[in-house]
Amino acid sequence: MLRTICFIKKDNSAFTMIELLVVIAVLGILASIAVPRMSGVTERARLAVDQAAVRNLNSVTSVYRSSKHSDPFIDQANTNQSLLQILADNDYIPDNFEPQSENIEFAWLFEEERWSLFSLSGGGAFLTLDDLVDNYIHTDGEYTGVLGFRPGNHTRYAGNATEIFIPNEIDDQEISGIYQRFFKEKNLSSVSFEAGSEIKKIHNQAFRSNNLEKMELPQNLEEIHWSAFRDNNLIEINLPASLNKIAGDAFNGNDLAKITIASTEVDIGDYAFGDNTDQFREEYENNGAGTYIWDGENWIKE
Secondary structure (H helix, E strand, C coil), rough: CCCCCCCCCCCCCCCCCHHHCCCCCCCCHHHHHHHHHHHHHHHHHHHHHHHHHHHHHHHHHHHHHCCCCCCHHCCCCCHHHHHHHHHHHHCCCCCCCCCCCCCEEEEEECCCCCEEEEEEECCCCEEECCCCCCCEECCCCCCEEEEECCCCCCCCCCCCCCCCEECCEEEEECCCCCCCCCCCCCCCCCEEECCCCCCCCEECCCCCCCCCCCECCCCCCCCCCCCCCCCCCCCEEEECCCCEEEECCCCEEEEEEEEEEECCCCCCCCCCCCCHHHHHHHHHHHCCCEEEEEEECCCEEE
């Protein structure tokens, strides 16, 4: 709802220069508040239009493919624009059919055989969201666009950024997990989570085979699955008090020399910390939570 704001003097005298400057300053503050808010509303409205357009694209593409003998949508030599033009030439969509959001394009996923929204600058992290069973977020670091399909084995981070920041929420939806393999072999050098992250599970091989040297895990993390951080460059890790499971090979292939574990009851799988896992498990079972140092032969609690 729009409100009118008036500045009124009690008498009929003119405004002094100082009073005018104060009024201008107040108007500037109000504008700085209103403009970003309206901008955010506009962006969300454009995204909603683009999401509806993707659904329409998938519908008309299905109709087109069922009515033709040849199928250009299985030929990976075709570009997104050429496929859109085919639909336009056959009167399924208007010419110059483009997303309303900035830096977004319609992209045909050949393996999934459906359209989605992709960032023009590249990128694509697929994060499990509460209350959005089929929806996963596509991102180039700014988390733009929603994809409406279940991730499969090929669903991976597609961007070039090597320093990744994962926020708590996207479009008011809480991020609760990291899907399997989607950051595998992506040359990541840094991963950070927003304070207060509610991520509970990091799935199989989620961050496998990268260049991570150190990272702070989410403080509400409960499970780290098989090979989640295998084959990185981690030297030390801090495991939160909420953690109750570290699956086999979770940190195998790292040169761990320091492990801080805050929980007193963690199920530690085989080779979770590499070849020295049995020694760590024995020391941990005897001494509980704390910081453990590898001296070259044994794990010793500080």
